[in-house]
Amino acid sequence: MNEQDFLAAYDPNAYPAVAVTADVVALTIRDGALHLLLIRRGAQPYAGHWALPGGFVRPDEDLATGARRELAEETGLGGEPLRRVHVEQLASYGAPDRDPRMRIVSVAHLAFAPDLPDPAAGTDAEAAAWVPVAELASRQLAFDHRRIVDDGLERARAKLEYTPLATRFLPPEFTIGDLRGVYETVWGHPLHPGNFHRKVLSVPGFVESTGTSTERGGSRGGPRARLYRAGDARLLHPALLRPAKEETAR
Amino acid sequence: MNEQDFLAAYDPNAYPAVAVTADVVALTIRDGALHLLLIRRGAQPYAGHWALPGGFVRPDEDLATGARRELAEETGLGGEPLRRVHVEQLASYGAPDRDPRMRIVSVAHLAFAPDLPDPAAGTDAEAAAWVPVAELASRQLAFDHRRIVDDGLERARAKLEYTPLATRFLPPEFTIGDLRGVYETVWGHPLHPGNFHRKVLSVPGFVESTGTSTERGGSRGGPRARLYRAGDARLLHPALLRPAKEETAR
DNA sequence: TCAATAGTGTCTGTTAGACAGTATCGC
DNA sequence: GCGATACTGTCTAACAGACACTATTGA
Structure with missing residues (x-):
């Protein structure tokens, strides 16, 4: 069987269904405090819970494109302001039971934005807001989004160094x-x-x-x-190291 | 509708089919040279091409577990030797056209291993071998695996620093x-x-x-x-910086 | 004996960090 | 004037890198 015949006979539904979402840990600084973009879910599961903005990746779009689209939908941002937002891939989260609906692998992204206007609630969201990171401890997040946020914050802190x-x-x-x-x-x-x-x-x-x-x-x-x-540097040499990481790394 | 009813009515096949694979950039040092584990694909697509070991993530396993399983299958490794291999997530690759069969998102992993025995060809592979990284330039890799390997090598070099x-x-x-x-x-x-x-x-x-x-x-x-x-450190303070990165970073 | 390596001592240029000092502004 | 900030100068301890030196081994 040559490659063409093979592809014609290939059945994409022969494998167990998996879905892929692009979620975004979007950070900005407002009033001198670090803020995170959160939405309140309007649909099941975790309806009413706060969660990261994100959604299913569309068939024709790249992962990063999906993340940017979700970010744009939640913030109402577009054009030049959106282009100034830095988006990079953070990590993927795929524990089998992380979503009660089905197997969902979330490709999380990290976004750095200048001070942005207040978001407008999007399609799936009851509400959307910039939440001070300091207040996150007292909020419960949907799915494994707490873990994703923690990873994103640590990545952000590290990225400022170099x-x-x-x-x-x-x-x-x-x-x-x-x-x-x-x-x-x-x-x-x-x-x-x-x-x-x-x-x-x-x-x-x-x-x-x-x-x-x-x-x-x-x-x-x-x-x-x-x-x-x-400037035009993409990496800092030498780096600006964080003071006093202590020996907590051990 | 409460959450229970919602889940009962939920149809996992209502969304376009996506598949998720765990692929591994496995590195080891043999005879003083850095080697990468590659397999020669026995099945379509890209039959006969060299590619990274990997495969579809099973419904009940985590992403990292899938990567370890694929690595074990290709190397015949298990038990204590496999436990000594370090596996971490590298990044996910999900360009819409990266696989001609269907939409496949690859969650790539990076593995560091002590000198391992020669691999045995596994289920889907015609052959498997440790290939010197220096010889990669003259080999064509399947899919976007060249890009994944490059990212993995750069990550490995950076990880040694800190x-x-x-x-x-x-x-x-x-x-x-x-x-x-x-x-x-x-x-x-x-x-x-x-x-x-x-x-x-x-x-x-x-x-x-x-x-x-x-x-x-x-x-x-x-x-x-x-x-x-x-030792018991998980991060090096201070780090061992690479000499002479020059201004190529700009 | 010779060449290679392990491990230590020493020197120098660079850098992070502490501190001080001057100039310029809002109030 | 007063307090706060921008920016620069200076000093010190720490560190990277270069070099040198001794001791120990295989061939």
Whole structure:
């Protein structure tokens, strides 16, 4: 049998049904706090529970495309603002009993977004909201989404160390202080302003000067700060390491 | 409708058929060279082509379990030797046209193994072999497996920097020189023996002394080396950074 | 004896981090 | 003026990398 005959005779339904979803851990910074996009499920199962935005991958779309589409549907975002959102694959979750309906493998994605407008509830969702990550401890999430969120947060913290993705939380032009705010928010530690400043400027390709400065000083005083935009580096050398990981890694 | 009624009425076949496979990028070191486990496909599609070991995930097994099972089937490995193989998820690949049969999402895994015996051809495979990574350039791989292998190799190189997984390529007891050989093989650079030695011993939890030494010196002379086993660290602090990444990252 | 390796000591350039100091702003 | 911030200078401890040296082994 040649390949053509083989394909003609092939029955896709001969195998047990599996479904694949693209779910998104979408992070943004609002009011100086890290926020996660959650939806309240309107349909079974876990109706009424908070969950990650996501849904079944369509037959003609790539996994990342599916994740972007789901994100767009939940946030009402499109065009240039959506293009500025960074989306990458996080990991896949496929425990046999993770969904009571059937075998569902979730390909989770991680998204970094600048401060976005409040989301509008989409098709399957009763509600959608940016939820402060600090409040997650007191909420119950559907499926194994707690685990996915934890993995996503850890990935985000790690990615800030060796990639310039912190700039994806900011508008196209930003100050070094703004950038430091992103690191402090995601890592949860205050950083030394002077050392951070020098370090950022010393990493080639991390930021590039716009030649301009802010119109006004900070809200609490201080000189006008110079404005920068993201540079062309895709990895930071040397990396900005998180302080004091301690020996907890062992 | 409550959740129970909903589930009873749920039809898993109402959605377009998707299949999920677990594929494995299995690496080992033989004769001082990095090798990859490949099989020659005996069935359509891509019959006769070399491909990664893998197959459909069974209804009752987790993704990682499926990857381990496929690896065991191809290598004939089991029991304690199989337990010593490190398997982790790499990434998922789901381009709509990556498999001509139907929509197949491959959850790729990465495996680090000590020197293993030659594999035996399994059920679907005409042949199976450890192939030197250096020879991959001249071989054509099925599906998008070239891309998966490239991603796996880059992940492996990066993982050696900040995890103690290099020890997974070695027997339970090894010398610092053995460990250096792993790094040199995977990274493709010679390392400074003296500095490497001191660095490894300075990282807490990377290796621990067995109190014993090798019975004989090296095959080309030299004193007997002290033996170590893997320590309890899961991350290396500080990391062993690759030398000279240059500015290629930009 | 010779070549190769294990393991240690030492030096230097670089860097992270602490601290200080000046200039500029909002209030 | 006062407090806060932007940005720069300086010092120190830690570290990577280069080099050197001794001791021990196989051939």
